[in-house]
Amino acid sequence: MSRLFDTREGDDGLPGPERRLAVLALILGTLMAVVDTTMINIALPSIAASLEVPASRAVWVTNLFQISCAAFLLVFAALSQLLSRRRIYVAGVGVFTLASLGAALSTSLESLLLFRALQGLGAAAMLSIGPSIYRQVFPSRLLGSALGLSALVVAGGYAAGPAIGGVLLSVADWPWLFALHLPLGAVALVLAWRALPREARREGGFDWAGALLSIAMLCGFFLAMDGVGHGMPAWQVAAWLGVSLAAATLFLGRQRRAPHPLMPLDIFREPRFSLALVAQGTAFVGQGLAFVALSFLFQQEMGFTPLQTAWLFTPWPLAIMLVGPRAGRLADRLNPSLLSSAGLGLLLLGLALLARLGAEASVVDVLWRMLLCGVGFGLFQPPNNRELMGTVPRERSANASGVMSTSRTVGQSFGVALVGAFLATGLPIQATLWLGAFFTLLALGASLARVPMAGAAQRHAREAAAREAAAARE
Known part of the structure; x- marks a missing residue:
């Protein structure tokens, strides 16, 4: 960990001491947004009972947060170029913290x-540009390690959310779940304002038409996916998908001719970026499928209680926390696409083994398979993120960060919706896990396709560094 904060002559990024404060601000903001996602889920029955509403309406406490967050990821990534990433991140922390107070009351x-x-708007502002701020804060030689730290924080937040929520609900009412964010938000706000790097604003306007089309595109998609998972009539799902597709068509046309596009299409000309994005999106579809399908498998087929099921999930995020930072450090020295492909291979094997579990399987049978999946995903994500952020010009890193966050969110939500569709057909839950393995196989194909490109890019970078070192000695 200490090497993340050392400095060398010629480093870009912030000096070591300032880097520590900036990273702490990023960690606190990310933790608030991520922990909230899983922590509030377990409080929905308590919220429904306290506010005297049906459970079907209480579900919107989670749904509205997710839709609001996802719909504005691209918007805030683009706004950060006009207003600066520091201002957008600080505003995101402030809005999230104040909204948490309102939710608690x-x-x-x-x-x-x-x-x-x-709260979803505040989370979108933080999550959309978090990876690009890591690229601002850390020197290029440590980008993989920095994104490994980011993966650790996200995985730790997802893992800790249910436990934190359960402990708090055992001693206090649900409003305290939101009040928990207040001290963390205050500290994150001060640190972000003080420590995040300042940058010049971009000259020019903002693509308001593109922003509205982006929001319509993503809202339509998430409402359709939510409808699939909650038994919405097929015509309504089709209508929301139609809205999403129409908005997407208009959005892409707008991006080709807008003077300051919300999502510059030139970032997709780099094949390593595009392939890494495909790998990420399909891998998160597989993980989203697996997480929901395994909950049904463990409880309905294998007879575990909800609490036991929560413990059975622990090896997956725990392995990501342990492997992710190490994978990020390796990606700074080895071929990141090769590491990502190896991770996806392990994830594919783990999902296939989980799909073969029978109702009589033991706890040990489950745990080592979950651990294998977590190791695979931890080995995949930081090197893949390094490819996503490291293959675009620095001036496009905010846009790349927004696209990356949107791809992750869309992939995971699509995976969750597919579970609902499969359950409605009456197919066994193991079939859903095989579908998750299929999407992971697609991710593996995209990752393998860029291995030669990443290797060539690393060789060119080493040769350039050697030439610069030789010139400096002369």
């Missing part, structure tokens, strides 16, 4: 939903 579902939507 809410006495009706309507007011709670309003503040949950605002």
Whole structure:
């Protein structure tokens, strides 16, 4: 960990001491947004009972947060170029913290939903540009290690959310789940304002038409996916998908001719970026499928309780926390595409083995397979993120960060929705896990396709560094 904060002559990024404060601000903001996602889920029955609403309406406490967050990821990534990443991140922390206070004080579902939507906006502002700020803060030679740290924080937040929520609900009411964010948000706000690097604003306007089309595209998609998972009539799902597809068509046309596009299409000309994005999206479809399908498998087929199921999931994020930072460090020295491909191979094997579990399988049978999946995903994600962020010009890193966050969110939500569709057909839950393995296989194909390109890029970088060192000695 100490090597993340050492400095060398010629390093870009922030000096070591300032880097520590900036990283702490990023960690606190990310943790608040990620922990909230999983922590609030277990409080939905308590919220429904306290506010005297049906469970079907209480689900929107989670849904509205996710839709609001996902719909604005691209928007805030583009705005950060116009206003600066530091201002957008600070505003995101501030909005999230104030909305948490409002949610804690809410006495009706309507007011709670309003503040949950605002929390989603704050989370979008933080998550959309977090990876690009890591690229600002750290020197290029440590980018993989930095993104490994980011993977550790995200995995740790997802893993800790249910446990934190369960402990708090055992001693206090649900509003305290939101109040927990207040001290963390205050500290993150001060640190972000003080430590995040300042940068010049971009000259020019903002693509408001593209922003509206982007929001319509993503909202339509997430409402359709939510409808699939909750038994919405097929015509309504089709209508929302139609809205999403129409907005997507108009959005892409707008991006080709806008003077300051929300999502510059030239970033996709780099094949390593495009392939890494495909690998990420399909891998998160596989993980989203697996997480929901395994909950049904463990409880309905194998007879485990919800609490036991939560413990059975622990090896997956725990392995990501342990492997992710090490994979990030390796990606700074070895071929990142090769590391990502190896990780996807392990994830594919783990999912296939989980799909073969029978109702009589033991806890040990489950745990080592979950551990294998976590090791695979931990080995895949930081090197893949390094490819996503390292293959675009620095001036496009905010856009790349927004696209990366959107791809991850869309992939995971699509995976969750597919589980609902498969359950409606009456197919065995193991079939859903095989579908998750299929999407992981697609990710592996995209990752393997860029291995030669990444190897060639590394060789060129080493040769350039050797030439510069020779010139300096002369």
